[in-house]
Amino acid sequence: MKFINFTVVKFSVLLVLGILTAYFLPITTFLLNYLLLLLLGVYGLWLWARKQLIQNIYFGVATYLCFFAIGYFSYQMRMPQFQPNHYTRITSENTPTLLQLKIAQTLKPDKYNLKYFTTVNAINGVPTNGKILLNISKDSLTKFVFPDEMLLVYTPILEISKPLNPHQFDYSSYLKSLGVYNQLRISENDILKTKKGSKTLKGIAQNLRAGIIEKLQNTKLKTDERAIIQALVLGEKKDIDKNLYDEYAAAGAVHILAVSGLHVGILYIILAFLFKPLLRWKYGVFFQAILIVLLLWGFALLSGLSPSVTRAVTMFSFFALAKLFNRESNSINTLFLSFLTLLIINPLWLFQVGFQLSYLAVFFIVWLQPLFYKIGYSKYWVLRKVWAIVSVTICAQIGVFPLSLYYFHQFPGLFLLTNIVVLPFLTVLMCGGILIVVLTSLNSLPDWFAEMYNFLIEGLNGFIHWVATQDEYLFQNIHFSTLKVLGAYLLIVALALFFTKMNYQRLVSSLLAFSVLITIYIYDELSTSTNQLVVFQRSKQTLIGYKSRQHFMVFKNDSTKNISDTYPIKSFITAVNINTYSEEELPKLFRYKDKNILVLDSLGIFPNHQITHTLLLTNSPKINLNRIIDSLKPKQIIADGSNYFTYVKRWEKTCKLKKLPFCHTAKQGAFPIE
Numbered sequence: 001m002k003f004i005n006f007t008v009v010k011f012s013v014l015l016v017l018g019i020l021t022a023y024f025l026p027i028t029t030f031l032l033n034y035l036l037l038l039l040l041g042v043y044g045l046w047l048w049a050r051k052q053l054i055q056n057i058y059f060g061v062a063t064y065l066c067f068f069a070i071g072y073f074s075y076q077m078r079m080p081q082f083q084p085n086h087y088t089r090i091t092s093e094n095t096p097t098l099l100q101l102k103i104a105q106t107l108k109p110d111k112y113n114l115k116y117f118t119t120v121n122a123i124n125g126v127p128t129n130g131k132i133l134l135n136i137s138k139d140s141l142t143k144f145v146f147p148d149e150m151l152l153v154y155t156p157i158l159e160i161s162k163p164l165n166p167h168q169f170d171y172s173s174y175l176k177s178l179g180v181y182n183q184l185r186i187s188e189n190d191i192l193k194t195k196k197g198s199k200t201l202k203g204i205a206q207n208l209r210a211g212i213i214e215k216l217q218n219t220k221l222k223t224d225e226r227a228i229i230q231a232l233v234l235g236e237k238k239d240i241d242k243n244l245y246d247e248y249a250a251a252g253a254v255h256i257l258a259v260s261g262l263h264v265g266i267l268y269i270i271l272a273f274l275f276k277p278l279l280r281w282k283y284g285v286f287f288q289a290i291l292i293v294l295l296l297w298g299f300a301l302l303s304g305l306s307p308s309v310t311r312a313v314t315m316f317s318f319f320a321l322a323k324l325f326n327r328e329s330n331s332i333n334t335l336f337l338s339f340l341t342l343l344i345i346n347p348l349w350l351f352q353v354g355f356q357l358s359y360l361a362v363f364f365i366v367w368l369q370p371l372f373y374k375i376g377y378s379k380y381w382v383l384r385k386v387w388a389i390v391s392v393t394i395c396a397q398i399g400v401f402p403l404s405l406y407y408f409h410q411f412p413g414l415f416l417l418t419n420i421v422v423l424p425f426l427t428v429l430m431c432g433g434i435l436i437v438v439l440t441s442l443n444s445l446p447d448w449f450a451e452m453y454n455f456l457i458e459g460l461n462g463f464i465h466w467v468a469t470q471d472e473y474l475f476q477n478i479h480f481s482t483l484k485v486l487g488a489y490l491l492i493v494a495l496a497l498f499f500t501k502m503n504y505q506r507l508v509s510s511l512l513a514f515s516v517l518i519t520i521y522i523y524d525e526l527s528t529s530t531n532q533l534v535v536f537q538r539s540k541q542t543l544i545g546y547k548s549r550q551h552f553m554v555f556k557n558d559s560t561k562n563i564s565d566t567y568p569i570k571s572f573i574t575a576v577n578i579n580t581y582s583e584e585e586l587p588k589l590f591r592y593k594d595k596n597i598l599v600l601d602s603l604g605i606f607p608n609h610q611i612t613h614t615l616l617l618t619n620s621p622k623i624n625l626n627r628i629i630d631s632l633k634p635k636q637i638i639a640d641g642s643n644y645f646t647y648v649k650r651w652e653k654t655c656k657l658k659k660l661p662f663c664h665t666a667k668q669g670a671f672p673i674e
Contacts, residue, residue, distance in 0.1 A: 006332065006333045006336065008333055008336045008337050008340060009332070009333070009336045010064070011063075011064075011067045011340055012336045012339050012340045012343075014064045014065075014067040014068045014071065015067050015068070015070060015071040015340060015343055015344070016071065016343070016350065017068055017071065018067065018068040018069060018070065018071025018072035018073075018074075018075070019071040019072070019074070019075045019343065019347045019350050020350075021068075021071075021072055022071070022072045022073075022075040022076045022347075023075060023351070026076065026079065027076070070344065071343070071347060074343075074344065074347045075347040075348070078179065078347065078348065080130065080181060083129065083130070085127060085128050085129050086128065086129060086130045087099075087120040087123055087128040087129070087130045087132065087157070087182075088130065088181055088182065090123050090126055090128055091123050091124075091157060092157075093156070093157050093158060093159055093182065094156045094157075094158065095156055095157070096154060096155060096156045097123055097124060097154070097155070097156065097157060098123065098124050098125075098152070098153075098154050099120060099122070099123055099152070099153050099154070099155065099157075099184070100120070100121045100122040100123075100150065100151075100152055101118040101119065101120060101121065101132070101134065101150070101151045101152075101153060101184075102118060102119045102121055102148065102149070102150050102151075102197050103116050103117075103118050103134075103145055103146060103147050103148060103149045103150075103151070103197075103203075104116070104117045104118055104119050104131065104147065104202070104203075105117040105147065105202070105206065106146075106147060106206060106210070108237070108238035109138070109238070112137065112138060112139075113135040113136060113137055113138060113185075114135070114136045114138060114141065114144070115133065115134070115135055115136075116133075116134040116136070116145070117131055117132075117133060117134070117178075117180060118131065118132055118133075118134045118151070118184075119131055119132075120132050121150075130179075130181070131178070131179050131180045131181075132157070132180060132181070132182050132183060132184060133160065133175060133180050133182070133183035133184070134151075134183070134184050134186070135183060135184065135185045135186070136186055136187070136188070137185075137186070137187045137188075139187075140187035140188040140189065141187075141188050142188060145194065146203075146206075146207055146210070147200075147202070147203035147206040147207055148196070148197045148198070148199050148200055148203030148204075148207070149194060149195070149196060149197060150194065150195045150196070150197040151191055151193070151194055152191070152192045152193040152194075153184065153186055153190050153191050153192060154190060154192060155184050155185070155186045155190050156184075157182045157183075157184065158182060158183050158184065158185060159172075159182060159183075160172040160175055160180075160181070160182060160183050162669070163669070164537040164568075164665065164666070164669040164670060165536055165537055165538075165567075165568035165571075165572065165669065165670045166534065166568075166572060166575070166670055166672075167571050167572050167574075167575035167576070168567075168568060168571055169571070177348055177351040177352055178348065178352075179348055201301070201305070202305050204301075205301045205302070205303075205305045206305075208301070208302065209234050209235075209236060209302065209303065212234065212302075212437055212440060212441055213230055213234065213236060213239075215440045215441065215443070216229070216230065216436075216437075216440055219436075219440060219445055219447075219450050220447045220450035220451055220454070221436075221450050221453065221454060222454050222458075223239075223241075224240075224241060224244055224457070224461060225453065225454045225457040225458065225461075226239070227239040227240040227241065227244075228240070228257070228429075228457050228460075228461070229429075229433045229436060229437070229453070229457070231257040231258070231259070232256070232257075232259070232263065232426075232429060232430060232433045233259075233302070233303065233430070233433040233434055233436075233437050234259075234302065234303050234437065235258070235259035235303035235309055236303075237257055237258065240257065244461065245257065246468075247461075247464050247465055247468035248464055248468075249408075249410075249412075250410075250412060250467075250468035250474050251412060251414065251415075251418045251464045251467035251468045252412030252414065252415030252418045252419070252467075253415075253418045253419070253422050253464055253467075256422060256426055258354070259303045259309045259312070260309065260311075260312050260354065260358055261311075261312040261315060261316075261358050261361065261362055262426075263309075263312070263426075263430060264296060264299070264309065264312035264313055264315075264316050265312075265316065266426065266427050266430050267295075267296065267299055267430065267434075268292065268296065268316045268319070268320070270427070270430075270431065271291070271292045271295055271296070272288070272292065275287075275288045275291055275292065276288075278291075285323075289320045289321060289323060292320045293317045293320050293321070296313045296316055296317060296320075297313055297317070299313070299434075300313040302437070311342060311349070311354075311355060311358060311359075312358065314338050314341065314342055315335065315338040315339075315358075315359075315362065317338075318334050318335075318337055318338040318341075319331070319334055319335075322334040331366045332363070332366055332367060335359070335362060335363060335366060339359055342355075353403075353407055356403060357400050357403060357404070360399040360400050360403060361396040361399045361400050363399060364395045364396060364398055364399030364400075365392055365395045365396050365399070367395075367496070368395040368398065368496060369391050369392055369395045371499070371500060372391035372394060372395060373387065373388060373391050376390070376391060386420065389419065389420055389423050389424065390416065390420060392423075393415070393416055393419040393420070393423070394416070397415060397416075398492060401488070402480070402484070402485045402488035402489055402492070403485060405478050405480035405484075405485075406480045406481075406482070406484075406485045409476065409477055409478050409479070409480065409574045410474065410475060410476040410477070410478060411474075411475045411478065412467075412473070412474055412475075413473035413474065413475060414467050414470060414473045417467065418464070418467055421463060422460070422463075422464075425456075425460060428456070429456060429457070429460070432453055432456065433453075435449075436449065436450065436453060477570070477573060477574045478574070479524070479528075479574055479575070479576075479577040481520075481524055483520045483523070483524065484517070484520055484521070484524065486520075487513075487516050487517040487519075487520040488517060490513045490516060490517070491510070491513040491514055491516075491517050493513075494506070494509045494510040494512075494513035494514075495510050495513075497509070497510075498510045524577065525577070528550070528576050528577040529549045529550065530547075530549075531546075531547060531548050531549070532545075532546075532547040532576075532672060533545070533546050533547075533590070533592045533597075533672065533673045534547075534572075534670055534671070534672050534673070535616060535638055535640055535665060535670060535671045535672075535673065536568050536569075536572075536640075536665070536670045537568070537640065537641050537665035537666055537669055537670050538567070538568065538640075538641050538642075539641045539642075539666070540641065540642055541556065541557070541558060541641065541642055542556065542557040542586060542599075542616075542618040542619070542640050542641075542642050543555070543556050543563075543568075543569070543640075544556075544586065544590075544616075545569070545572065546592075547576060547578070550577060550578055550579040550580065551578070551579070551580045551581075551582070552572075552573055552576075552578040552580070552581050552582075553581075553582050553583070553584060554569060554581075554582075554583045554584070555583075555584050555585070555586045555587065556583065556584075556585070556586055557585075557586040557601070557618065557619070557642070561583075562583070563583070564581050564583075568670070586599060586618075587599065588601075592673060593674075595613035595614065595673075596612050596613050596614075597612075597613065597614040597615075597616060597673065598612045598614070598615050598616065598632065598634075599616045599618060600615060600616065600617050600618065600621050600623065600628075601618050601619045601621060602618075602619040602620060602621050602622075603621065604621035604622055604623040606623075606628060606631075606632065612632040612633070612634045612635075613634065613635050613636070614634060614635065614636050614637075614638060614673055615628070615632065615634040615636075615637045615638070616637075616638045616639075616640065617637065617638065617639045617640070617643060617651065618639075618640055618642045618643065619642045619643065620642070620643045620644045620647045625637075625650075625651050625654045625655075626654060626658075629654070629655075629658055629660065634660070635660075635661070636660065636661040636662070636663070637651065637655055637660060637661070637662050637663070638662075638663045638664075638665070638671050639651060639652075639662070639663070639664045639665070640665045640666075641665055641666045645666075648664050648666075652664065
């Protein structure tokens with residue numbers, strides 16, 4: 001399939017390049033004005049070139065530059081510094097402010113707080129815009145707040161904390177990809193006034209979903225089974241038990257718990273089958289496409305218009321409309337048209353994991369599945385259907401494999417078995433789940449039907465549990481860098497093109513891609529083989545890690561055994577490509593790169609006349625730091641997370657007077673000793 005000849009594919013690539021350029025090379029407002037003038041010049045060139053009878057290279061160059069510029073400016077203009085009314089330009093952090101908020105989205109709560117995305121409509125009476133994360137203490141709350149509700153609060157705007165240990169999940173960067181740059185932490189006492197705001201489509205969808213979930217809680221559905229149906233049909237995952245969710249992830253079936261292209265695709269097939277009789281009419285194709293699109297968006301509304309389902313429904317809406325105009329042969333063209341449209345609407349979606357995985361999976365299914373299907377074609381109907389599921393699963397897994405390793409660092413070896421069983425089962429569960437939701441909404445769900453659905457979900461969960469317990473088939477803690485992702489996709493595309501049409505040029509390209517991937521692996525081994533000593537941040541515990549090439553040793557001050565699978569060690573081991581691991585009791589003195597590192601614990605005993613480069617304070621020792629500094633003359637002092645904050649503040653003042661570098665890991669994060 002010569003998909004690269006499709007114009008929309010080229011436009012999409014240029015748009016993505018523009019967005020990525022704006023992400024990695026942001027500019028100031030001053031330069032942006034000059035680039036806008038340049039864009040107008042390019043647009044003028046395009047207008048001139050398109051009027052020529054015989055098109056030349058200038059028309060093509062101007063067109064591509066326009067799409068590159070659209071990507072660049074659409075991303076750049078969404079940054080707070082280019083929005084004059086954004087709340088970050090009107091107020092400063094940590095200063096109490098009168099804020100008028102509107103609840104935009106309800107999030108999964110943590111142990112202590114209810115969480116919401118809100119829009120900041122005004123600050124001290126000045127109209128503003130921009131999204132902010134709102135945390136409301138559970139202990140203080142007597143009534144819940146709902147989407148589209150308005151709140152008047154008086155509280156400081158706070159920074160979203162960066163991770164305190166290396167290679168940890170950066171929640172602040174994740175929120176920035178959603179357009180959220182700050183947070184609020186309040187109790188109910190900080191809410192001065194509440195009122196109903198103007199209704200929005202997304203707010204109506206979320207409140208409708210919340211009402212259905214409340215009704216589901218009063219049915220015969222069991223807790224785990226109800227959580228699964230909420231995830232399958234309503235896109236609500238917050239009630240799924242963590243252990244159950246981890247089992248689905250280990251079995252390679254976690255994708256069925258998030259309403260996405262898979263669920264929308266199944267629903268699309270079901271609707272196309274139900275409305276097939278319409279094709280007998282003269283305008284039946286038109287009515288079928290319109291009904292399918294309307295019902296798909298109704299399903300999106302029912303599931304709360306989450307980003308994943310909105311993407312999927314948009315994608316399949318384009319497929320439905322393409323079918324209406326007899327454009328089925330250009331599936332990749334249609335796919336990229338939806339991709340282009342969504343990124344023009346919101347370029348920030350490009351940096352969301354779900355967006356990346358969903359489009360890669362569908363792209364490889366559309367591209368490679370016909371080839372795989374021909375290879376395993378059988379004259380027997382049952383075998384053809386089984387092979388169709390297998391080929392779709394393999395193609396989707398090929399598409400997302402490198403990126404999944406990069407983000408999740410694990411690979412479920414039994415994914416094929418899981419999907420062969422689950423995918424046919426999922427169609428039944430989707431149909432039954434939608435029926436249950438509709439009947440529950442009408443207050444007419446029969447108990448026998450709920451109990452039958454309980455039985456089906458219990459069977460699915462039992463199978464998932466069995467697969468997840470096959471530990472030898474779950475490959476975890478796999479190091480996979482950005483370069484490896486790029487190299488892996490280069491090899492996958494080269495091999496796919498070679499097996500599509502075998503010739504000498506494509507064989508050479510495949511061998512070159514394979515050589516590039518091997519080179520990347522060698523480079524990664526060399527770049528991660530350096531030595532390193534790190535004082536980690538962990539509350540009430542001292543952890544020091546020593547990395548020597550591919551071996552990692554952890555020194556700790558308690559008797560806890562094997563903490564390699566706990567925070568913050570697990571992600572560090574994976575990120576720096578560790579092969580062997582060990583643990584030792586924390587010594588009183590380290591020697592690293594000809595530097596002495598003295599560990600001072602709660603006893604506060606230190607040697608006299610010991611030349612010390614770094615002094616590490618642990619477990620709140622009762623010491624006279626002035627006297628220790630005069631005696632040991634350290635070059636720097638570190639206090640880890642095992643110390644009382646009152647002690648740390650006193651030590652910090654002392655070091656400031658002595659003009660001595662001081663680091664508190666609970667505030668500044670893990671400290672690498674050079």
